[in-house]
Amino acid sequence: MPRTRLIRRRVRRALLALLAATALLLGAGLATAGPAAAAPSPSPDEGGTKQLRAALDAAARGHIEAKNRLDNSKRRQAALTGQLKQLDVRLVELTAQVGEVAAQSYRVGRLTAVSMLLASSSPNAFVKRAAELDVMAQRDSKRLRDLNEAKTEATQTKLALDAEVREQQKQLAVLARKKRDAEVALAKVSSGSGAGFGGGSASAKPAPRNPDGSWPSESCSVNDPTPADGCITPRTLHMLQQAQAAGYKRYVSCHRSGGDGEHPKGRACDFAAATSGFKDVSATGGDKAYGDRLATWAKNNANRLGIMYVIWYRQIWMPNTGWRSYSGGGSPAADHTNHVHISMY
Incomplete structure (x- = not known):
C-alpha cells in the first residue's frame, strides 16, 4: 500500500506539471497574438438608423462637392x-x-x-x-x-x-x-453643439484629387490591411496610412460585410481607443486622451484626406456643422465612446 500511494503522488505531480506547462504555453500564445486576434468589432449598426446614416452621407457629400x-x-x-x-x-x-x-x-x-x-x-x-x-x-x-x-x-x-x-x-x-x-x-440624435476635443495636428499628406480639385470616384478596390480582411477604397487606405504615420497605431478595423453605411463600401474605419482592441466600456484616462487626439487629427485633416465626418465620444463632426452632440443608443459602440469612427468621401 505505501508503494501504491507513492506512485499515485508521483503521477499527480507529473499531471500538475503538465497542466502548468500547457497553461504557460497557451498564455504565451495569446500574448503574442496581440489585440488583433482577440479584439471584437463594434456593433454592426454602431448606433443611429440606416436613414440617419444616409442623410448624414448625403449632407456631408453635398457640402464637399458644393465647397469644391x-x-x-x-x-x-x-x-x-x-x-x-x-x-x-x-x-x-x-x-x-x-x-x-x-x-x-x-x-x-x-x-x-x-x-x-x-x-x-x-x-x-x-x-x-x-x-x-x-x-x-x-x-x-x-x-x-x-x-x-x-x-x-x-x-x-x-x-x-x-x-x-x-x-x-x-x-x-x-x-x-x-x-x-x-x-x-442630426436633430434626431443631437441635443446641440459639441465642445470638440483637444490635441491633434494638421500634417497629413493630401490625398490625390482631380485636376479641378474634386475627389475622384473610387470603389472598394484595394486590400484592407486591417484584421477586418476585406476591401477599402484607395482614399480610405491613404487616410489609414496617414493616421498610422501620425502615431495612431492602436487596433483598427475598416471593412465590414453586411449592414449599411460606409463600412461595407470600404469608406470607413473604426479606431479602437484601448490598446487591447474594442472594449465594451467607455474609454477613460489615457485611452480617452488617445481618442481625443485622433478625432481632432481627423477633423483637422478632413479637407486633405477627403473625410466626410468623424464620430467620437458622443460627438459628431461634419464640415458644415462642426462638432455636435451625438447619441447613438447608449452602448459604448453605439455612442462611439470606445472607438473613433471616420467616414470617407
Whole structure:
C-alpha cells in the first residue's frame, strides 16, 4: 500500500506539471497574438438608423462637392480679375495710340493716297511715299483692330466674372441647404453643439484629387490591411496610412460585410481607443486622451484626406456643422465612446 500511494503522488505531480506547462504555453500564445486576434468589432449598426446614416452621407457629400465648386469658382474669379486688370492697362495704351493718329489727322489734315503721291517730286520719291503710305495704313489699322479686340475681350471677361459671381451665389445656397439637411438629420440624435476635443495636428499628406480639385470616384478596390480582411477604397487606405504615420497605431478595423453605411463600401474605419482592441466600456484616462487626439487629427485633416465626418465620444463632426452632440443608443459602440469612427468621401 505505501508503494501504491507513492506512485499515485508521483503521477499527480507529473499531471500538475503538465497542466502548468500547457497553461504557460497557451498564455504565451495569446500574448503574442496581440489585440488583433482577440479584439471584437463594434456593433454592426454602431448606433443611429440606416436613414440617419444616409442623410448624414448625403449632407456631408453635398457640402464637399458644393465647397469644391465654390473654391474653383473663386479661383477662376481671381484669374479673371487679374486678366481684366491687364486688359484695362492695354486699353489705356491702345486708346492713347489711336488718339495720336486722330490728333495728327486733325493738325495736318487727313493724309490720303492721292495727296501723298501728288506731293512726290520724283519717281523715287513716289515709290518711297507709296511704301510709307502702306506702312502707315497697316500701323493705324492694327492699332484700331487691337483696340477693338481688347474692348471685346474686356467685355467677355466682365461677363465671365458676372457668371462666376452667380455661380458662387448658387453654391453658397447649396452649402446653406446642405447645412440645414445635416442639422435636420442630426436633430434626431443631437441635443446641440459639441465642445470638440483637444490635441491633434494638421500634417497629413493630401490625398490625390482631380485636376479641378474634386475627389475622384473610387470603389472598394484595394486590400484592407486591417484584421477586418476585406476591401477599402484607395482614399480610405491613404487616410489609414496617414493616421498610422501620425502615431495612431492602436487596433483598427475598416471593412465590414453586411449592414449599411460606409463600412461595407470600404469608406470607413473604426479606431479602437484601448490598446487591447474594442472594449465594451467607455474609454477613460489615457485611452480617452488617445481618442481625443485622433478625432481632432481627423477633423483637422478632413479637407486633405477627403473625410466626410468623424464620430467620437458622443460627438459628431461634419464640415458644415462642426462638432455636435451625438447619441447613438447608449452602448459604448453605439455612442462611439470606445472607438473613433471616420467616414470617407
